[in-house]
Amino acid sequence: MKKRNSAFDILKIFLSIFVVLYHQYLHQGSVFNENFSQFDSWIFSIFSVVIASPVPIFILISAYLATISSKQDLRGFFKFGIDTFLYWVICVILVIIFVSGLNVDISISRTLTFGGRDWWYLWSFLIIKSISPILVHGIKNVNKLVSLTGIIFLLFMRFAFIKSNNNELFNAGTIIGFLSVYLVGIWMTFFLKEQIKNKSVIKASIIVCFTFVVFSFIFKIMQFWIDFNISKLLGFDSPMTPFPVIFSIFVFILITNVYIEEKKFINLIAKTLLPVYLFHFIFEIIMNQFIWSKVFKNSNSLGLYELNFFIALITWLITEAFALLIMYPHGFVSKYLNISLWATIHFINQKYKKILVKS
Numbered sequence: 409m410k411k412r413n414s415a416f417d418i419l420k421i422f423l424s425i426f427v428v429l430y431h432q433y434l435h436q437g438s439v440f441n442e443n444f445s446q447f448d449s450w451i452f453s454i455f456s457v458v459i460a461s462p463v464p465i466f467i468l469i470s471a472y473l474a475t476i477s478s479k480q481d482l483r484g485f486f487k488f489g490i491d492t493f494l495y496w497v498i499c500v501i502l503v504i505i506f507v508s509g510l511n512v513d514i515s516i517s518r519t520l521t522f523g524g525r526d527w528w529y530l531w532s533f534l535i536i537k538s539i540s541p542i543l544v545h546g547i548k549n550v551n552k553l554v555s556l557t558g559i560i561f562l563l564f565m566r567f568a569f570i571k572s573n574n575n576e577l578f579n580a581g582t583i584i585g586f587l588s589v590y591l592v593g594i595w596m597t598f599f600l601k602e603q604i605k606n607k608s609v610i611k612a613s614i615i616v617c618f619t620f621v622v623f624s625f626i627f628k629i630m631q632f633w634i635d636f637n638i639s640k641l642l643g644f645d646s647p648m649t650p651f652p653v654i655f656s657i658f659v660f661i662l663i664t665n666v667y668i669e670e671k672k673f674i675n676l677i678a679k680t681l682l683p684v685y686l687f688h689f690i691f692e693i694i695m696n697q698f699i700w701s702k703v704f705k706n707s708n709s710l711g712l713y714e715l716n717f718f719i720a721l722i723t724w725l726i727t728e729a730f731a732l733l734i735m736y737p738h739g740f741v742s743k744y745l746n747i748s749l750w751a752t753i754h755f756i757n758q759k760y761k762k763i764l765v766k767s
Contacts, residue, residue: 411669411670412670412675413666413667413668413670414668414669414670414671414674414675415663415666415667415668416469416473416663416678417674417675417677417678418668418674419465419469419663420466420469420678420681421674421677421678421681423461423462423465423466424462424681424684424685424724425720425721425724426458426459426462427462427685427688428684428688428692428720428721428723428724428727429459429717429720429721430459430460431688431689431692431720432692432696432716432717432719432720432723433716433720453624453625453627453628453631453637453639454621454624454625454628455621455624456624456639456640456644456645457620457621457624457639457644457645457651457652457655458620458621458655459645460644460645460646460647460652461647461652461655461656461659462647463529463647463648464589464647464648464652464653464656464657465656465659465660465663467533467536467586467589467590467593468589468590468592468593468596468656468657468660469593469660469663470533470590470593471589471590471591471592471593471594471597472593472594472596472597472660472664474540474544474594475544475593475594475597475598476597482541483746483750484537484540485537485538485540486746486749487742487746488534488537489534490742490745490746490749491682491738491742492523492530492534494738494741494742494745495523495682495683495686495687495738496523498687498734498738499519499523499686499687499690500516500519500520502687502690503516503519503690504516506690506694510694510698512690512693512694512697513693513697514690514693523686527686528582529582529586530686532582532583532586533586535583535586536583536586536587536590540590543587543590543591543594544594547591547594547595547598548598552595552598552599555591555595556595556599558591559588559591559592559595562584562587562588562591563588563589563592563653565584566581566584566585566588566648567649567650581648582648585648586648589648589653589656592657593660596657596660596661604661604664604665605665609661610661610662610665613658613659613661613662614662616654616655616658617655617658617659617662620644620651620655624639624644627639676732677728679735680728680731680732680735681731683727683730683731683734683735683738684724684727684728684731687727687730687731688723688724688727691723691726691727691730692720692723695719695722695723695726696719699719
């Protein structure tokens, strides 16, 4: 049995921390602020493309794992659907408890509809997951240049004409964006498997990633003389725009060339990352409503301002602890719901066959 590569898990752990940091500063209106004396203004301007990349990197890794997996069938999709449904139930219960008990400012109706503020990507990814076996089979059996042309066309359509709205449950921009990046991951896994191991390709990927950071630094310095942020203008801060996607592809090339032997602790934390993504918004809102707004609201101190960083880390740790707490009960219920589902499908299938035989 092939061992799990912990390099993917370690990367995903850091990406989850980046997401929580980004949302904390975004909540405070601190992303791309123009105050050159503030540490975070430089950090987010210089590393904006890094912080915006978790979603496309996650999609690329998911496509890679789906492509090399021998278990690409509907069972994986239904399991993911059941897991998502159970997380949604937990989210609704948690929000009701906090709203009624602590008067936390979270919309119950929005939670019922979407699952939470940061669940926009999950529903679109669920659609992609449902057709993943078809996508993998299709790319494998189509000429690589033909399939590449189709993928580039999809990416062009998404970037040039179709915008995504993260406030909507389903929208063409998000679904087409996810689909095209997912197809890129499948295509690279099938047709560039050997090429991406080439030392020249690895060096080029490092240079490209470093260049993105250097250009972001240059753009930040240029703000001393011009009135707008070029990084923001180029979409460095938005996950499904061209430059973060390109950056993510080269990060993906680098991470596929790293192998770290499976570690049980890393594997355990990796299993909690989906609920960390899904539930951190609840704990972030609580931290901002009860800690930031009451303790630091009227402070202009640079030191206190930088505590946003530590509040984000505390939020991540609290969410991680919560994810660990619900992991085994969630897994237990999910397992038996899956067993019940497939037992029911098998039962209906057998009954249908008997009816056909009699007729």
